[in-house]
Amino acid sequence: MSEQKIDGFELKPGFKGMASDTGSDQTMFKGVHWGKAMMWIFLLSDTFVFSCFLISYMKGRGSTIVDWPNTSEVFSLHVGDVPVPLLLIAIMTFVLITSSGTMALAVKYGYEKNRKMCGWLILATALGGLTFVGMQVFEWSKLIHEGVRPWGNPFGAAQFGSFFFMITGFHGFHVSIGVIFLFIYTYKVFAGHYETKKRGWFTKMKGDYVEIEILGLYWHFVDLVWVFIFAFFYLW
Amino acid sequence: MSDEYNNNKSYQAQSSEVLDGSAGSINPDMDYVRPAEIPEQDLYHAHSFIEKWIFCQDAKVIGVQYFLTAVFTGIVGLILSWLMRLQLGFPELAGFMTAEHYYQFVTMHGMIMVVYFLTALFLGGFGNYLIPLMVGARDMVFPYVNMLSFWMFFVAVAVLMASFFVPGGPTGAGWTLYPPQTILEGTPGSGMGILLMLISLSLFVIGFTMGGLNYMITILQARTRGMTLMRMPLTVWGIFTATVLAMLAFPALLVSAIMMTLDKVLQTSFFMPTILKAGEVLEYGGGSPILFQHLFWFFGHPEVYIVALPAFGIVSDLISVHARKNIFGYRMMVWAIVGIGGLSFFVWAHHMYVSGMNPWFGFFFATTTLIIAVPTAMKVYNWILTLWRGNIRINTVMLWCLGFIVTFVNGGITGIFLGNVSVDVPLSDTYFVIAHFHMVMGIAPLMVIMGAVYHWFPLVAGKMLSETLGKWHFWITFLGAYSIYFPMHYLGFIGVPRRYFEMYDSPYMTSAVGMNEFISIAAFIVGAAQFILVFNIIKTLKTGKKAEQNPWKANSLEWYTSTVPPEHGNFGERLPVVHRWPYDFSVPGAKDDFIPQTTAPSEVANTEVEKT
Numbered sequence A: 001m002s003e004q005k006i007d008g009f010e011l012k013p014g015f016k017g018m019a020s021d022t023g024s025d026q027t028m029f030k031g032v033h034w035g036k037a038m039m040w041i042f043l044l045s046d047t048f049v050f051s052c053f054l055i056s057y058m059k060g061r062g063s064t065i066v067d068w069p070n071t072s073e074v075f076s077l078h079v080g081d082v083p084v085p086l087l088l089i090a091i092m093t094f095v096l097i098t099s100s101g102t103m104a105l106a107v108k109y110g111y112e113k114n115r116k117m118c119g120w121l122i123l124a125t126a127l128g129g130l131t132f133v134g135m136q137v138f139e140w141s142k143l144i145h146e147g148v149r150p151w152g153n154p155f156g157a158a159q160f161g162s163f164f165f166m167i168t169g170f171h172g173f174h175v176s177i178g179v180i181f182l183f184i185y186t187y188k189v190f191a192g193h194y195e196t197k198k199r200g201w202f203t204k205m206k207g208d209y210v211e212i213e214i215l216g217l218y219w220h221f222v223d224l225v226w227v228f229i230f231a232f233f234y235l236w
Numbered sequence B: 001m002s003d004e005y006n007n008n009k010s011y012q013a014q015s016s017e018v019l020d021g022s023a024g025s026i027n028p029d030m031d032y033v034r035p036a037e038i039p040e041q042d043l044y045h046a047h048s049f050i051e052k053w054i055f056c057q058d059a060k061v062i063g064v065q066y067f068l069t070a071v072f073t074g075i076v077g078l079i080l081s082w083l084m085r086l087q088l089g090f091p092e093l094a095g096f097m098t099a100e101h102y103y104q105f106v107t108m109h110g111m112i113m114v115v116y117f118l119t120a121l122f123l124g125g126f127g128n129y130l131i132p133l134m135v136g137a138r139d140m141v142f143p144y145v146n147m148l149s150f151w152m153f154f155v156a157v158a159v160l161m162a163s164f165f166v167p168g169g170p171t172g173a174g175w176t177l178y179p180p181q182t183i184l185e186g187t188p189g190s191g192m193g194i195l196l197m198l199i200s201l202s203l204f205v206i207g208f209t210m211g212g213l214n215y216m217i218t219i220l221q222a223r224t225r226g227m228t229l230m231r232m233p234l235t236v237w238g239i240f241t242a243t244v245l246a247m248l249a250f251p252a253l254l255v256s257a258i259m260m261t262l263d264k265v266l267q268t269s270f271f272m273p274t275i276l277k278a279g280e281v282l283e284y285g286g287g288s289p290i291l292f293q294h295l296f297w298f299f300g301h302p303e304v305y306i307v308a309l310p311a312f313g314i315v316s317d318l319i320s321v322h323a324r325k326n327i328f329g330y331r332m333m334v335w336a337i338v339g340i341g342g343l344s345f346f347v348w349a350h351h352m353y354v355s356g357m358n359p360w361f362g363f364f365f366a367t368t369t370l371i372i373a374v375p376t377a378m379k380v381y382n383w384i385l386t387l388w389r390g391n392i393r394i395n396t397v398m399l400w401c402l403g404f405i406v407t408f409v410n411g412g413i414t415g416i417f418l419g420n421v422s423v424d425v426p427l428s429d430t431y432f433v434i435a436h437f438h439m440v441m442g443i444a445p446l447m448v449i450m451g452a453v454y455h456w457f458p459l460v461a462g463k464m465l466s467e468t469l470g471k472w473h474f475w476i477t478f479l480g481a482y483s484i485y486f487p488m489h490y491l492g493f494i495g496v497p498r499r500y501f502e503m504y505d506s507p508y509m510t511s512a513v514g515m516n517e518f519i520s521i522a523a524f525i526v527g528a529a530q531f532i533l534v535f536n537i538i539k540t541l542k543t544g545k546k547a548e549q550n551p552w553k554a555n556s557l558e559w560y561t562s563t564v565p566p567e568h569g570n571f572g573e574r575l576p577v578v579h580r581w582p583y584d585f586s587v588p589g590a591k592d593d594f595i596p597q598t599t600a601p602s603e604v605a606n607t608e609v610e611k612t
Helices: A014-023 A034-062 A087-111 A115-145 A158-190 A210-235 B014-019 B049-054 B059-089 B099-135 B143-162 B192-221 B234-265 B289-322 B330-346 B359-387 B396-419 B421-427 B431-461 B467-493 B507-543
Strands: A076-079 A082-085
Touching (some): A034 A158, A034 B234, A087 A210, B099 B192, B099 B289, B143 B192, B192 B234, B289 B330, B289 B431, B359 B421, B396 B431, B431 B467, B467 B507
Antiparallel strands (some): A076 A082
């Protein structure tokens, strides 16, 4: 399933092209790798998961009996004696978005069969993700230290801590899974598994650099979700 | 088309004889099918017993594993329903049952039957077995993930069953698990029981997602040459659309399960309002129970169609094959399936008319609910028109299909009652609701499952099930199911509330006593009759006569495998090439009354085949 060729099939642009692809036999998304199509559909499903979380958060925040904590105070970081709101979050967001950039470059070098560059860039992405998770751990421990708990906090509505830990935790879990896979793929690329067509440990399937792109899709999605969490949690 | 694949000469023989020298005038391009776009699938063949039968990557074995596990949970659900009926009909015999037990059985019966039985059976069981065969693929596209999917489901079932044995027993909150009572002390199983239920549901969703990705990508990206979307059997359309619904609806269940788990374990208040208990304010406060209802029913209503759409698809194929007629309005059927699927995301709050919504909200949801009746009625008319002037074979499979149509119409019409706010409010939470949803999404899909088992058993096991036992099984089930659920409509009208452990002290319900006894006896008989099928299967496996290939003379690809039952890889050396839809039955001018999907147009050039 690795090298797909479309012989004698021309992709037509626009709505007509879409209709003719849909009406054709064999595949609906012409030349799209199975795994890539799977990742897109998984991400659609995952979008619904995060949407449910965020809509629940909006509903919960809108109907609490106690006032919501002032987020620019709660999420501020003291530099010397000056509280700087959103400082940590800005750094976290910057790191995560940067890791999206290195991921995109890794995909590019992967398709160019530039094994070394691809490997280093995936490693950089993994380290970026790891840094993000590390800073999240710092943020969590700071808030816990200040008395924020899932069941209550000294700043206002109890739901603040509930939603915060649940949603950032669920996102952090996604990032952590991504980091684990990034490290695995760093190894696979450096070890040259795609060149030697070595079969996977579990699936017994041959791999290809398209897997880097599939991993990249997941990683960009996780970053995109963070942008929404950032907007809804820290800026609202 | 390769010579190697076409070893089935029976339907090819006609080509030279019937055409009678006119072959020269045939356009040589009429048999053209675009060359393969995708290379052969890289299959991992099992090397050991464990790889072949336990941690198996073959979708057909996974399908059977799903089927057997789901049937096991179904039998547990059946036994629970017997216990409930024993209590309702003959409370003096059910002295061992307390009210707590009763609520626990209601809850577990509901959850098991809807999620772990019907959903797993249709999508995991029939989906895994039939999708690759019907679209002409060698296997699911991600066999390893598919294997994980089944084992995740297996663990989910194990966790669910474990909740019967924890202190406090399984949860007794009703299958809808409404907070706040679900996790408050006083509700049966509010300790470990509810926790295991929520964990089990989460595992089910994760496992299903793995399977669902497989079903969708196999259908979208791994069809064989010539197999367009509009040439797929309706079974595949039904399962596909149901899978799409599940991929978008299960997230809501997962999220609500996670949030409720946190409410339970960490004392968060997502769904928990301020609660006074014995004069004391509990730790909870500020949450919204209605939020849970919205999340739950955003999953819960599509879930109804996750069960119903595969049944619609399968029954269309069964009716067409056994009435020897093409399905009436194939494209209409496809669009009806897709339309019902799309609409099912906009009707969820019709389960919440009595939750205290804005009346305009109820008006909106009543409207969307009634709109669903349009595509659904189209399907029913099409089934009937497929039967009309068909060459109907009254065998067991057809009986189940006919049983399905009447039962589904029956349950559908009571749905129109309940879809209207003003009619629903007095009927809400009565036995009328029980009768409605058991008819429409319990008995009706079950009839399709039974028909499908009798239809595809010769393919799976290579032996024919006994028709005599099958007819006994059908008639007892059919008449018995009506004996159970018809009187329940009446019980609902006189106001007998559902989920009540005992109600004989109320004077206005005296007329319900005899009826409850009657329903209970019918329920015992119908439940016992299901073991006729179990007996039939065991007897057939031991002594049944060997099935010929394609015993029903069907057209779809699953009957044209290289061996029966199909082996790993399904189609032998070459994949089949498809030239037509699977519904070319009784075509004027054709030699047989069926033309398999793999028959090239030049082989049946002088027939009046519809262009598909």
